[in-house]
Amino acid sequence: MPFISQESVLEVKRAVDIVEVVSSCFPLKKKGGSYWACCPFHDEKTPSFHVHPERQMFKCFGCGKAGGVIDFVMEHEKVEYPEALRILAQRAGIQLKFEGGARPGIGKEEILKANEWAAKHFRRLFLTAPEAESARKYLASRGVNDETCETFQIGFAPDSWDHLLKRAAQSGIGEKILHAAGLAVERSSGGGYYDRFRGRLVLPICDPRGRVIGFGARTLKDEEPKYLNTPETATFSKGRNFFGLNLIRDEIERSRTLYIVEGYFDVILPFQAGLRGLVATLGTALTRDHLRLLRRYDVEKVVLVFDGDKAGQEANVRGMDLLLSENVDIFVSELPEGNDPADCVVRFGADRTRECIEKRTEIFDFMLKAASARVDLSTPSGKTRVVEETLDRLAQVPDPVKREVLLQQLARRFALDVGVLRGRLQPGAAAPIAPAAAKGRKEPAEAAAEELLALLLAEPGHVAAVRTLLPPDGYPTELTRGLAARLYDWDGPVGDLVSVLEAPAERALAADLAMREFEKESVERRIQGCLETLQRRRFLNERKGGPPGGDPDEALRRLAEARKARPSDHGLMPGR
Structure with missing residues (x-):
């Protein structure tokens, strides 16, 4: 059975950054040299989810979950290791290689061709199929005219489990390609595939070049979910694409202004009314990948246009932290309560909607207003x-x-x-205090052992020298001895080390220690102090119990030598 090659695993790990991956799922706040957020894996109000960019790992001080970028994807997406690796590989544009048997890969070009064919097929059905009458009536009820339908290439997927699969096969497109494109779903029994979109209005999602990279589909019945998107594929990621961007590139490049809304029809109906420059996110908050895309167009102003209700305001707030890190002017447009941009166009017309959108508030004032509304300012x-x-x-x-x-x-x-x-505002002044800091005091030797391991996790270039001075059995507890043994033989990212530790207690300790911060110039001095404490403990233990066939004077001599030794004498310098 084929498995992903170690070469591909290493290539993916080198290509992805844990901060970018996590922030594509939810916003992070930078405090000092790391990032914090409320944990996505348990309910909490005070941020305890910590992401360390240098060590490429995360740790929640509330629920204890920790690891590297692959662990995060496994936990967040609820998938196994191979699927998590595949998701990251697609994100990085890497074609995975397999060992132990051939496994042909399906490239982006094949997926793009399948998407293009599917978009045309869905469009043809919308125009001609009798069963698409419900879709045509729905659009008419929303006020969408034929010209707009053609512009956005709106289509229809019949309520069938295998319609698309059969038609694609007739056109020479195999089921595995449809599956790679997100158009087909593999049956849980493993016995084939079925159509993903059934009985839905279909909206092609295009990249800035106009290529169909995925689809959004709205149900025409009373069922959930109301909207269903293409899953993450080699061409599509909801956290890095906008709906409608391909149609307004010239407008954005002219005005250097982008209006961001929430829904497909919040783009479609204003566009029909002559309001250009609007794009929609695809069911996510703004991500760093979104902002990276905006930088390609030299966008100078970003206007967040959301529903005129509390939920819409909260959506604004979720996107602000990322936007503030960009060198753009940010504004917020608050629509009349209970209305989204599509509603405004229908109820008030294009001119009034334009007035509402252009009556915008600078983000700083909006932040103060939103924050003040949640508290009693009289206290x-x-x-x-x-x-x-x-x-x-x-x-x-x-x-x-x-x-x-x-x-x-x-x-x-x-x-x-x-x-x-x-x-x-000084860096690190507001960094949250980890719950571990509130724990009771440890014995000096145990505290020194944990600090030494934390220092080595922070600066692994010192591991080789420390290993010659203090073997694993020189650590005071079973946990620290086990972790020292693994660390001494480890030659990879810290986040990966945490991932491979199987014992929960050992894994938790490693994650806690790996998140400790140290001033770089103090590392060698602190390592020396920890070594002296642990050497002193070894000497006292040996003197008390007597080393097997040894002499207490020999232990004393070794301790004296260790005390005289300085870090630089043993190569305790960065780099292995």
């Missing part, structure tokens, strides 16, 4: 909460001049000393 604690939340967001602004201007505005708004606020 000191309420004001403090708003200030703290706003400062966390201002910390993401890369331009120091812009950040200073906004900081002074915040100080004036709440009559505070700008110097106090400026001090609060």
Whole structure:
């Protein structure tokens, strides 16, 4: 049975960044040199989910889940290791290689051709098939005219389990290609495939070049989900694409302004009414991949246009942290309550909708308004909460001049000393405190052993030298001895080491230690201190029990030598 080659595994790990992968799923806040968020794996209000970019690993200090980027995908997507690796490979555009048997790969070009064929087939059915009457009536009820349907190539998928599979086979497109394109689903029994989209209005999703990379499909019956998208494929990722971007590239390049809405019809109906420049996210908050795409077009202004309700405002807030890290001007358009852009066009017409969209608020003012609405500003604690939340967001602004201007505005708004606020913005000042810090004190030797392992995880270039001074059996507990043995023989990313540890206690300890932060210039000095503590313990234990066939004076001599030794004498310098 074929399995993914180790060469491919290493290629994928080198190509993906855990911060980008995690932030494509939910927003992260940068604090100091790492990132934090509320954990996606359990309910919490205070962020305890920590992502460390240098060590390429994550750790939740609430539920304890930890590991590298593959572990995160496995946990978040609820898939096994091979599928997680496949998802990451598709994200990075890497064709996996297999060993132990041939496994032909299906390339992007084949998927794009299948998508193009499917889009034309769905469109032809929409125009001619009697069973598509429900789709035509639905669009008429939404006010979508024939010209707009043609522009967006809106199609129809019949309510059949194998219609597309049969028609594709007649056109020379195999079921495995349809499966790779996300158009077919493999049966749980393993006995073949069935059509993904059935009895739905189908909307092709195109890349900026106009190539069909996936589909969104709306049900025409009272069933869930209302919308069904193509899954992650080699050509499609909902966290890195927009709906409608291919139709307004010229408008964006002219105005340098992009309006971001939530739904397909929030793009379609305004477009029909002459309102161009709108794109929709595909069921996700804004991600770094979205922002990377915007940079290609030199977008200078981003306007978030969402439903005029609390949920819409919360959606705005979720996208702000990422947008603030970009060098663009950000605004928010609040629509009349209970209306989305599509509703506004139908109810109020194009001119009134344009007025609503262009009546926008600078993001800093919106942030203060949104934060203030959730607290009682008449109390000191309420004001403090708003200030703290706003400062966390201002910390993401890369331009120091812009950040200073906004900081002074915040100080004036709440009559505070700008110097106090400026001090609060220093890197790492607001980093959450891990629950582990509240635990009881450990014995000196155990504390030294854990600190030494944490230092080696942070700076693995010192492992070789430390290994010559302190073997694994020199550590005081079974856990630290086991972890030291694994670390001494490890030659890869720290996140991967955590992933391969099978014992829950050992894995939890490694994850905790790997997340500790140290000042780089203090590492060698601290390693030396830990070594002295542990050598002293070995000496005392040997003297008390007597080393097998040994002499206490010999242990004392070794301790004296260790004390005189300096880190540089033993090569405790970066690099293995």
